[in-house]
Amino acid sequence: MREDRHVVVAGGGPAGATTAGLLARQGFDVVLLERERFPRYHIGESLLPSLLPVLDILGVRETVERHGFVRKSGAFYGWGGQEWALGFDGPEREAQYSFQVIRSEFDQLLLDHARRLGADVREATRVRRIALEGGRAVSAAWLDEDGRGGSIGFTHLVDATGRAGVLGARQLGMRRVHDVFRNVAVWGYWRDATVLPQAPESSIGVFSLPDHGWLWAIPLHDGTLSVGLVTDKRSFQQARDTLGSIDAVYEEALGRCPLLGRILHGARQDSVLKTESDYSYTAEAFCGPGWYLAGDAACFLDPLLSTGVHLAMHSGLLSAAAITAVLRGEVEAEAARAFYQTAYRNAYERLLILVGAFYRIHDGRDAYFRQAQQLSHRDQRPLRLHESFLNIITGAEDFHDARSLSPEHLYAKLRDPVAGRTGQGLGGHGTSHMLPLPITPDHAAAGHYLTLSPYPTLRPA
Structure with missing residues (x-):
């Protein structure tokens, strides 16, 4: 069975659903193939x-608000011997809260x-392979849970298949794991926490x-507290060899954190533990002829600054805008890809550098704030010391840059030798070893910015 559509989106997580919803809302013929049943x-x-303006553009914010998720108003850090909090509220902040x-x-x-916006959503349907002709992605072979299969031709593919990475990782072999972030995460859920x-x-x-x-604690609306441990693989394995089990490693780590101990005093663990490892990676390119990688299919950083869904929905918005601009004849395909590659990688690499700074645990809060100021486009004079840091960790900086600036300037700044020396990475190394690609002519020619009215698309800078 052969079909033809404007766009195939592989994967129904936040990246894929955002892309498909935005494109379908404009009347494009979009099919979304999701391997699992939700x-x-x-x-x-x-x-x-940063997800609030994207929810508004999708028209789904009221639905999310009504669902009853915990409203997240900020973050608390017990970090390197310091205790400090940041609230998201402020008179000039576009989005003053988020959700757990x-x-x-x-x-x-x-x-x-x-699906309500018009995307043809097919769950329990796996993308088996993407056909390439002359280096361009042209069709997707699929198989559903009943053994039925077929092929869908398209003008654009968005690979939003997460860590599975159907096109970028599995077929094109473009994924690279960050050696400096070879970590293990172990987490579970607790009840009756304070x-x-x-x-x-x-x-x-x-x-x-x-x-x-380090450890995280996230309150959820079902009354549980998500509590996780993140550590490097070598330390984790040594602790497991000594203590005998993953559960013992987790419990021992919790016992070494008095602040978290106060929260968990009298609480009880309400789940078995889950683990993940080697989850920090990037693709060598985020797009190519006929295809875009979005969300975790393109890159994943680290859970430290809670950036996963931000990058997923941000890339969903960017890819939808780039594809819209091409399908409407507003921008050439090569220019749209250059914008996407540059804007998405800017967002990823800025967060990569800031997370790298955070892992130098004893540098202190003000050092992280100064690092954030170096990574910001905005005029620093009227800002308080923490403002650039807050703009980055809320995702506001990425949204601002995509809408108002030609992004190649930050891309060059991230690779400036001075920035590399001042923004050292893990273990005291310069940041340049964490930035995967050199500047290419495509990046220098990006020359477009994101506009949201009357619909998400690209305009010349």
């Missing part, structure tokens, strides 16, 4: 305020909304450990 479990529960979500429920809301009185209401708590690693 709802399905997923980690990545603490969201950034059960991802199975949040992702279902987005996927169902994409709150830290000094933390913003319903905030995420992030706590460094004295030697290796």
Whole structure:
């Protein structure tokens, strides 16, 4: 069975649902193929305020608000011997809160909304392979849970298949794992936990450990607290060899964090532990002829700054705008890809550098703030010291840059030798070793910016 559509979106998580919904809303013929049946479990529960304008553009914000997710008003850090909090509120902030979500429920809301907007959503349908002709992606072979299969031709493919990476990782072999972030995450869910009185209401708590690693605490609307441990693989394996089990490693780590101990005093663990490892990676390119990689299919950083869903929905918005501009004849395909590659990689690499700075745990809060100021486009004079940091960790900086600036300037700045020396990465190394690609002619020629009215598309800078 052969079909032809404007766009095939592979994967129904936040990246895929955002892309499909935005394109379908404009009347394009979009089919979304999702391997699982929703709802399905997923980690990545603490969201950034940057998702609010995207929810507005999709027209799904009221649905998300009504669902009853915990409203996240900020973050609390017990980090490197310091305790400090940041609230998202402020008179000039476009988005002053976010949500702590059960991802199975949040992702279902987005996927169902994409279907209501007109996307042909097919669950339990796996993309087997993408056909390439002359280096261009042209069709997707699929297989459903009943053994039926077929092929769909398209003008554009969005690979939003997450860590599976159907096109970018599996077929093109473009994925590279970051050696400096070879970490392990172990997490579970607790009931009857308390709150830290000094933390913003319903905030995420992030706590460094004295030697290796850190812990998170995220309150959810079903009454549980998501509590996770992140540490490097070598330290994790040594601890497991010594203590005898993953559960023992987790419990020992919790016992070394007095701040988290206050939250969990009298609480009880309500789930078996889950683990993930080697989850920090990037593709060598985020797009090519006929295809875009979005969300985790393109890159994943680290859970430290809760950036996963932000990058997913941000890339969904960018890819939808780029494809719209091409399908409407407003921008040439090569120029649209150049914009996407540059804007998405800017967002990813800025966060990569800031997370790298954070892992130098004892540098202190003000050092992280100064690093953030170096990574910001905005005029620093009227800003308080923490403002650039807050703009980046809420995702506001990425949204601002895509809408108002030609992004190649930041791309060059990230590779400036001075920035490389001042923004050192893990283990005291310069940041340049973490930035995967040199500047190419395509990046220098990006020359477009994102506009949201009357629909998400690209305009010349």
